Amino acid sequence: MQYRQWGQTQQTLSVFSLGTMRYLADQAAALAVIKTALDFGANHIETAQAYGDSELILAQTLQTTINRQDIYITTKLLPVPNAQEFAARLDRSLQRLGVDYIDNVAIHGINTPEHLAWALEFCLPVLETAQAVGKIGAIGFSTHGSLALICQAIESRKFAFVNLHYNYFFQRHAPAIQLAQAFNMGVFIISPADKGGLLYQPSPQLRELCHPIHPLHLTYRFLLSQPGITTLSFGPAGPDEVPFPLEVADQTHPLTDAEKAAFWRIEDHLQATLGLERCHQCQACLPCPEEIAIPEILRLRNLTVGLGMEEYGTYRYQMLEKAGHWFPGRQGARCTDCGDCLPRCPSQLNIPALLRETHSQLRGPGRRRLWEGN
Template sequence: MQYNLLDRSNEENIAYAKSKGLGVVIMGPVGGGRLGAPSEKIQGLLKNKPASTAEMALRFVLANENVDIALSGMGDLKMLDENFEVASRTGHLTEEELAHIKKMMEENKKHAQLYCTGCNYCKPCPQGIDIPYLFEIMNRHRVYELTEHAKSAYKEVINGWSWIKSADASKCVECGACEEKCPQKLPIIQQLKDTHATLKPQS
């Protein structure tokens, strides 16, 4: 199952599977690479700050007593060494540390929803902009301080990579159709401008 600091939606399912005697294998413990990028905010969730955001992410997943295996992708020997070191430890997090992390991540999630809940009512955009997706990328920077990853993800949008189904935020013509449909009455046009200005590659 998918499970990581940014996506805890399967937590109850994991516990249920374990209660039925099943082994639990976690995919995406580092959030598909998102948590591989540096973030002082996420590393700062522990008093004894971990060496990297990836370490924080892996320790969080392995601290769940219902998890048997975490499948963490690695691209070089340094990542292998780091994952081996983290996975070899006993007592990844105390109950107090785990509770604190979950509380802070819930607060961050609520903060992110102030910018966009991902309800998709704003879609489709006449210009082909996937507004919730771009705002999710922006929140990786704005809420979780995963700025390096956010900029990399937005660059993929600008470059029009085949698996990205969105135009970049600069393609907005300010027609206002999205704002009329938004139940939160968000200033979507301005937020799209902010997203592009903040995440676009610097010339």
């Protein structure tokens, strides 16, 4: 396991951080996962008040299995427009974790301009007060928001770290990572295996193009080779899932020739398969009068048609119109053929036709998400 400085803090984090969202219900498995991850050298655990009983499970582990001084803990609190309520939420996390100090606290989900306004006016003063009296360490934010919003939050210079989505198949937030690095902020990459392409169960096409490197390891190496990224989230559901991702935990060097060649094969195959129908993710088609998530839908089409990643495409497409501000935008069937996007597309794509095609292919039944209940 390699370790990197967490931005301007005094913390040195393992380049893989244990995420706790996947073990909401199985306490025994959770305890085994935590112990195994720590045995492999992970020293950072990320939880959240919104992750069911994960804070309570982590508290039990601290009491029975591991030394508090051996790990850094990050928890996340949803933003609210009420300082008193936010302070109560912070106290609740301290109580649930059974600690008197939390190393890092992130405002969880600055996804809209309203959330950022709440964070700056109501939530940050609470966290700064807690920091001053020694209850918490670094203050940061997590986000599923737009690039512009992420950069605005970073430019406020109020945060020591940012948790965001970025991976080989979703590079839209690269400028935010560069900005965070310029401000000496810690950068935590959210779910590069799952949200990055279901890479623990890659499509046969993707596996063949990446051979002899596993697609999961390849995307991890893409991220680990970038010094501006501090740590990657990995979320095993059981202890048997811990070792495989961490096979590259000691590999933070620049990409090798073999790894570069695998990425070239992916790009060549995408271009050969998609041809003039490839969306290059320039975002010029936005805004859409119907609020359709055009670039994201066409990104999923690129991966489905070009790399056989239909399972991933269906999984992500089905989240549209179900996840609110966590995954904004409407599905392709909402297109009214207004033509507003067409003259703005530099690739001259027939966007309405591609939206309908993608909707037809990816609208199948999706899996239940955390927010959908039982």
